[in-house]
Amino acid sequence: MAQDETRPEAARATREEAAERAAIAVRPEFRSGATANFEKTVFEMKGIEVLYSGVSAVKGITMEVGHNEVTALIGPSGCGKSTLLRCLNRMNDLIPTAEVQGELLYHGEDLYGPHVDPVQVRKLIGMVFQKPNPFPKSIYDNVAFGPRILGRKDGLDATVEKALRGAALWDEVKDRLKDNAFGLSGGQQQRLCIARCIAVEPDVILMDEPCSALDPISTGKIEDLMIELKKEFSIVIVTHNMQQAARVSDRTAFLMVELDAEEHNRWGRLVEYDVTEKIFTNPSDKRTEDYVSGKVG
């Protein structure tokens, strides 16, 4: 796609800027550990456990997620990163056998409380998936879908434009808004999915390995976008790309697979959660160090 050409210098500049900003963000008080010193928390997980048909997928997750931050969940395959992420907007509810235990507070409210409607939860906590999943509709209709179902039909054109600008896609698609979204490149489709998500004006955006199906150039664009988006939204991202976590996130949680004594059952466990820089340069846990240095994984 001609529109998908990159400006490597610009992308690099933004990323360097981001690294700088991340360095500033690592203030001394943050080094004491990530469970303290949040300016404002979005999620508080207290002993979260997710089970599928009675078998644990992740266990004992206790951590907080900060507002206007990018929080990365990293770890080897099968450690329950995605499962944990899907807890946060109750997407696990769609799997009949899934069950969530423990306490999950969202701005202090119990997300799994008896009067909480999962549909309302997902309006506030949006999600971007691993594989771009645009709807088989026009680019415009893709972005307008969320506002339409929420009954926000006034100023729809402006909402769509704002969302597409927010996802850094406007300039590439403004002349073909009526074209089918399937005609976009993979990277553009993923940014369209991000635009679709922010058109609903959520509070949090969850991203489940959003770049794993994309080429490095598209990945760079989405990473730049995340750094831009965290000014307005809180972002939780699952990634198996450690460099990506290091580049974009403010804090990183490292999960690992744990086996029971008979090595029969396996589940994910939170090993270490801290400011990203500390996780990657000076982790407290030996296992984290082995993982981020590439010794295991």
Add this chain to the structure above:
Amino acid sequence: MTAGGTSAPRNRLAVAGARSTTEAMLRAQPRGDVIRNTIFAGLLLLSVAIALAGLLALLIQAFAKGSSALSLDLITNPPSTAFPEKAGYRPAIIGSLELIAGVLLFIVPVGIGAAIYLEEYADGSRWWNRLIEVNIQNLAAVPSIIYGILGLAFIVRGPLNLGFIVAAGSLTLALLVLPMVIIASREALRAVPDSIRQGSLALGATQWQTIRTQVLPASIPGIATGVILAVSRAIGETAPLLLVGATVFVTFDPTPFGTDGYSAMPVQIFNYALRPQEEFQALAAAGIIVMLVVLLAMNSFAIWLRNRYEQRW
């Protein structure tokens, strides 16, 4: 080459040997293999020919016999025993159209509704949902005469007690083709990837909004194809109609709820074909041509629809 004078001829020898081996490997396969291949391909072609021969024979026979009776009178005139040269299919055609309209009114909402329930709402791990599934597959294989008896017992008489009217015929035919619609609609719904449903739900859409605005629109081509094929089956059905009232020799235009009797295309063809006179035989053949043209057109439209609008994911 360090080995000197002796190595060059030896190398040449080795190259020649390798080449002859390659040539032997590339040479044509044994004669027996060629013959077996040809015979097998011939048998497969024969299978296709037998399948097509039936249709071809029917077409040739129908055209040979019926072309003399093909005229506008065939469509515009009512049947007549006294003047076969002027007799036509008008009441039968109108009856068939009314039957089909009734079938459509019933199968579109009920068939799609059942498919949505089974595909989107039913929990497949429950035994009763699996039982329903298996039974719908079975229903599609039940002989149509059984549906005729069902229609006679429950729709014409019995609980519904509609009498011998077009609407009763419609309901009977609708029940007959409903499993086809449900199965085709379920397949169309299942072809919509889960990522679309999740994408919609993740934006805060309810399950019903997701189905109405994403899943259904994406599966309409497949559903429409299924509905058209079901309707073309219903048009051609004769046996159940014979039981629910369409046996009468009708010379007037039937109404959907009229109790004076009605007819349908296949029934009228059957009626003409039973008569020994040459003129009525020609009329029956001409009726077959009309029906075949209608059915082929409908099936072609269904195929076109599927190829044209099918969503590729």
